[in-house]
Amino acid sequence: MTGAINDSGGTGTGATGNGGGIGRAAFEAVPWAAGGREGQPERLVFERSSPGRRASSFPDAGALPPVDLDRVLPAGFRRTEPVRLPEVSERDLVRHYTRLAHRNYAVDLGFYPLGSCTMKYNPKVAEAAAALPGFARLHPAQPAEQVQGALELLARLEHALCELTGLAAATFQPAAGAHGELTGLLIIRAHHEARNDPRRRVVIPDAAHGTNPASVRLAGFEVTTVASSPEGLIDLDALEQALDTDVAAFMITNPNTLGLFERNIAQVAKLVHRVGGQLYYDGANFNAILGKARPGDMGFDVVHLNLHKTFATPHGGGGPGAGPLVVAEHLVDFLPAPVVVRDGDGYRWDTDRPRSIGRVHGWNGNFGILVRAFAYLLANGGDGLRGVAERAVLNANYLLERLSSAYQLGYPSRPVMHEFVLSARKQKGQGARALDVAKGLIDRGFHPPTVYFPLIVEEALMVEPTETESVETLDSFAEAMLEIAAQAQADAGPLRQAPVTAPVGRLDEARAARTLVARWHPPSEPDRAGSDPADEGPPDKPTS
C-alpha cells in the first residue's frame, strides 16, 4: 500500500529544480524520517498490556492497622470490578511514550509558522525554574506567609504586564486565552450592571478568532459581526452603524488576524466609548507590539494576554497556557477574587472584594506557566522585549517578501506586522488547495501555517514566523513554499497525495465523525459511542 503512494512522488524535488534539496534536508532532521511511512505504527498502551505486569510499586502498609472494607464502606459504594488500566512494565511504558513522541512534530524539532499561535522557541531555563520544588511542590491552600516567593513573583509579573499594556491591574486566574476572554466579558457585564445600564450586544469584526464569539455567548451577550474594509481593517462606517447604547463592548485583535495594525484605533476607541461601550483587546497578537505600543494608550479597557504565545511558554500539545487579564482602573474592583496585594514588606491575598465577579479558576490559574513567563520576562528585560517585537515583524516582512512572487496576499496592505495571510487561490486554480500546500510542507519537514483562517480570505495560509527563527530557517521554508508553488503549476497531483513521508497519510476525517470511536475497547466488546453523519465539520474548517 505504501508503495502505491510513494510512487506518486509527493515531494516533487525533481519537478522544479528550485532548491528542492533544501526542504528535503530540513526534513531529514525529523526523527520519523528514519522509520518513514514504512515504520510500524505504535500499538495502543492497552494492546501492550499483559496480565500481572506492572510499573508501580508502593511501600508495605503493614505498619498501618488493617481495615475491614466491609465495615468501613457500605457494599453499594464499593468498586465491584477492577478498573481496566493497562498492565505494563516501566520499560514498556517508557518505550511506548518515547515512540509516540517520535510520531509528533514540535518546536524543538523545527519551524512551526502557525499564524496567530506564536510558536516561538521555549527557553529551557524557564522549564528548570518551574520544576523547582519551591514552585512545583506548593499547595495552593498554604497560607500567604509560607508562599511569599510565589506571591512576589505574581506581583512582579503583574506589574510588568501592566507596564506593557498601559493598564492598572491583572488577574492570573484564566488558564487560557479563551478563559481570559470570558473573564473580561463578565467584568464588562458587571461594569454595566453596576451602572444600572445592562447591555445585550458585543460587536466583533468578521476576522475575529472563533473563541471571541463563543466567549461572547458564554458571557450572556449576543454577537454582532461587522465586516472589514477592503484594506482588511475595521470599517469605521460599519462600526458606527453597529454601535448604540445596547453595545457592551467592541472586541478586537490588534494587529488584527490579517497581521495589520488598526491604524484608526484611536478613532475606534472614541466611537466605542461615545456610546458607553468598553474596548476589549484580544492579546493573541501582542507579540507584534511588545514594548512598542500599549493597548491602554490606544484606549483599550480590557486586555487578555496569551503567555503561552507572547511569553514563550510551551504549548504542550494544546495546553496548558495562561490567559491573564489586565484591566483599566475603572474595572479593577470587578477582577476575580482574590488578588495579590502588598502587605508591609510582604504580600497577601486580598479576599475582601465585594464587587468582584468571583472565581473563574479553582485556585490561582496555571501558576507553573506564570513562573516560566516570569523567567522569560527577566531574561529579556524591557529592551529585549522590544527587540522581540522588532525581530518578529522583520521576520514576517522578510518571509512575505520572499513568498509574494508565488502566492497572492490575502489583503494588499503592507508592511505587515508579525504575521501575514497568503491566499492559495492561484494554486487552487491549478488543482492544489491551501490544504494541499499545507500537506506538501509536511513532506518538506515543516509544520504548515494556519489554513482556512481568517475566514474572510479565500484559501487562507496564515504565516507567523516569530522572532526566534534564523534567516537560514526562513530561507529554507521559503524555498519549500516556492517549490510547492512550482509543483502546483507543473502538476498538482502529487500535492493532493501529500504527505507521503509522515507516519500516516491523510486521514478520513469524515469517518472519524460518522462512526465515532473515542476510546479503545477490548476486542470482545463492541464500540458503543454512536454518531450521526450530520456531524461532519465543513470541509474548509480553519486549523490554527
Next chain:
Amino acid sequence: MLATLGLDDVDQLFKPIPSDLRAPADLDLPRPHAEQEVAAELGRLAARNRHLDELTCFLGAGVYDHYVPAAVWYLAGRGEFATSYTPYQPEMSQGVLQALFEYQTLISELTGLEVSNASLYDGASAVAEAATMAVAATRRSELLVSAAVAPRVRELLETYSRGLDIKLVEIGALDGQTDLEEVRGKASDQTAAVLLAQPNFFGVVEDVAAAAELSNGVGARLLVSFDPLTAGVLEPPGRLGADIVVGEGQGLGNHPNFGGPAFGFLACRPEDVRRLPGRLVGETLDTAGRRAFVLTLQAREQHIRREKATSNNCTNQTLNAIAAAVYLSWLGPQGLEEVGQLCLRAARYAADRLARIPGVRLAFPEQPFVKEFVVRLPADPAEVSRRMVDHGLLAGLPLTGLAPGLEDGLLVAVTERRTKADVDRLADALAAVLADLGADRAEGAGDGRRKGEEVAR
C-alpha cells in the same frame, strides 16, 4: 534581511502605528538577565516558599500530595509533546493524538462513562462546563447544588452562571452528607441537573445511586465531581447512574503547582456527545487504511461553530492530560487499588489517632470516608495549623468561614505518601499544640457527635 526589504531601520516597519501611540521608552521593566542570573533569581524566589518536601502535607481540599513517579514527567516533559501545538495537522501529530485517545479511554474507565473529552482547565471549571451541558440537554435552567461541594467550586459556578441562564439552588448537607430528602423535595420538571461531589468536600462518601434515582425521576442529569484516585476503592459514579462525571485531575501524575497547571476531566454518555465541550480525539483510517487518530466532532467547537459552539474552550491542558495517561499506565489496575487502599488505611488510622486526643472529635464519625475527613478542634483551627507548621506539618485546611456550623473544623487529607510515622507525628504534634493553647481540657472531648446535627447548610 533589511536590505531585502529595502529598509535601513527596522523601526520603519512600525510606521502603521501612529507616532502618538508609541510606547514610552521608560517603561518600568527589568533589565535583561543572563541565564545564570535568571536561574538565581527564580531560585531565590522558590527558596522563599515552604514546599511539600519540607512540610509533611495533610492539606488537601481538591489538591493532594500523591506520589508522582519519575517516569511521568520524564516522558510527558519531552520536547516532542511539550513544545507542540494542538494537533490540528494529524499526520505529524499522531503522538499527541494517540496519547489523548489513550487518556480518553483511561478516564472513561475511571468514571464509568463511555466518552471523555481531551481535558479542560481544572476540576472547578469542568463543573461549570458540565452544568452548561446539562442545561442545553434538558432545556431547563435550574441546578441543585449540594452544599457539600467545595466552596471554591460553588463560587466558580456562581461566576459562570452570571452569563448563562442557570439558576443555582442550594441543597443542604446533613451530618456531612448531601440531604437527599431535600433533593427529593426540590427536584422538579425545572431541574436541569443535580450536582454532588464524590467524595464530597468533607471527605464523606455520597450515595450516588440514590441521587441518580432522584435526578432521573424528574428527567434531570446527575453531575458528579469525582476524585479519580478513589476509583480503586469506590465504584465509579457512571456505574451508579451519574450522567456526567467531572473532576480535578491533579492527583493523576501532576504536581500541586500552587494550584495549576493540572487539568479537569469530563466524561458523559454517548447521547450527550454532541454537547461535549472542548476537544475530542477519534479513531479513523489514513489513505493506506492504517489506524490513526484525529480531532473529531469539531462542529461542536468554537473555531467552526463560533457563537453556536458548545463552549469557548480552545487551549486546554493537554500536557497534563498526557501526564495523567502515563501515570495511570504506570499505576495499572493493581496500583490503583493499592493507592486507594493505602489512602483509606492511613486516613482511618489518622482519624482514630486524632479522635483520641482530648477535645478533638470527628465531625462525622458515622459516615464513610476514604482519604479525607473533618475533625473538630477545641481551639481556632487556623491558629492550630499555624502552630503545627513549627512541627514541620501542614495539618489540614481550617474550615473557619468555609462551612457554616463547622467553624472549629479542620479538613485533613491523608494520601498514600503518608506513613504511620507521619500520622503519629501529626497526632503527637496536635496534642502538644492543643496543650500549649490550654485547649486540651475543653468539654465535648471524644465522640461528641450530636445526632441529626445540620452542617454546612
